[in-house]
Amino acid sequence: MTTHVQERRYFPAADVALHDDGVRVESYWRDDTEVRVSVLPPGARVPGRPIGQAQVAMVVQGRISTTVGEVTRLMESERHVCVAPPGVSFSAVNPTESEAVLLELRRSKPGEIYPAPSDYFLEPFESRKFVGMDVTFFVADWIELMIADIPGGGEMPYHRHSHEQIGVCLEGRYDMTVEESSHELRFGGTYFCASQEGHGAANPHADVARSVNIFIPPRYHRVPGQKTRRKNEQDTDRETQ
Template sequence: MNKDLMDTKNLYFPEPVLKEWDNGVKQYSTKRGNTEVLISYVPPGTTFKHKHKEAQLGMVISGELLVNVAGYERKLTPLDSVYIAPPNVLHGATNCSNQEVIAIDVKRYNENEKYTAPNEYFLEPFEKRDLLPGMGVTFFVEDWIEVMIAEIPSNGGEMPQHKHKNEQIGICIGGDYEMTIEGVTYNMNFGSTYFCEPREVHGAINKSDHASKSINLFLPPRYHRSK
């Protein structure tokens, strides 16, 4: 692969960087611009709490995690709800189980964006429906961001090539599929992350014999412009 093509690939599909913390937490960090996507592996019995200038949101992919945001506490199970911690709001989590927990966390700061959150900092599912035949989706919506969990059917299930005015970020959380952005194709598997700027042409196809699943973020919300 020539250098120009490699640079373009890394723009849409950056390579993750491993972060290892003293408390045993491992995170695979993928960044583009002012947004960082973290795939976090949290050992049993681990607890942590912090705050920072970035807004942060996330959800559990595997296991159970007791999440605390500004004193509001919720046990999160896989893909059931989304937490939002606005900038400089204290937040943290505890793995009370005897198994490793896998979670996705997204950190972002842009001085032109207003990072709102629900009254108790946790989003419940807003809508569930088929986006396309066989492609079931679940939406979580806040004023500045929309989270869509989507299942791409096997054997040719496809999100056709399209573009829109919304920024889009996606993370594969199950199976695998081909993602194409502006003519650059990448095979997504667990933890793979893509970044798509507004009006960039993109689409996905699942050529495997098993369904795949992804988390997609739209900034601002695309399908639900207002709650």
């Protein structure tokens, strides 16, 4: 039977902070990884400073100007991902007159390395159909993001694999199961799934549910030309791609 402590590891409650400039941050933790959902009012900033963690960020609402190291780019919602290795500063500002939402993953795990693209930014790697869902992938050397639309009545069958998986609900609502624990996720709701922990998702509602699912290391793709990446791991599930 799944205990309350185990459920909190799979579906942690948010730590919420409201800053003086109106920025609201929801923070979700499991072990060495933090997921942050930050709501930025017009003109609000996320100040930059080097930290000892790798950072991966995606705008999920509005537009945000982000700077990684010396590289600045205006990021559009779900169109770009930035990857900042440990020790490289990351900052953001909402230059628009509308509210914007920034999704971040911060991670520092012993034994892992976190290389970044030469200019720190990723664009979509591939969009296609997968298990009845419309999906779009972003791929870096050590991490892969999959934005997925689960149609009304659709599901991702329960399965296991060797890759760590983390997910955040971006739109609508859906039921997520990890091991024996199930929760309805709504915007910002986050789950953590370690290697070989069983998991699946279902959308029993009429409206499409949208999520981003993060795989460490990349599960479905490898960046072309990377000679230093690890070999593909053998998965225990038999999903049809």
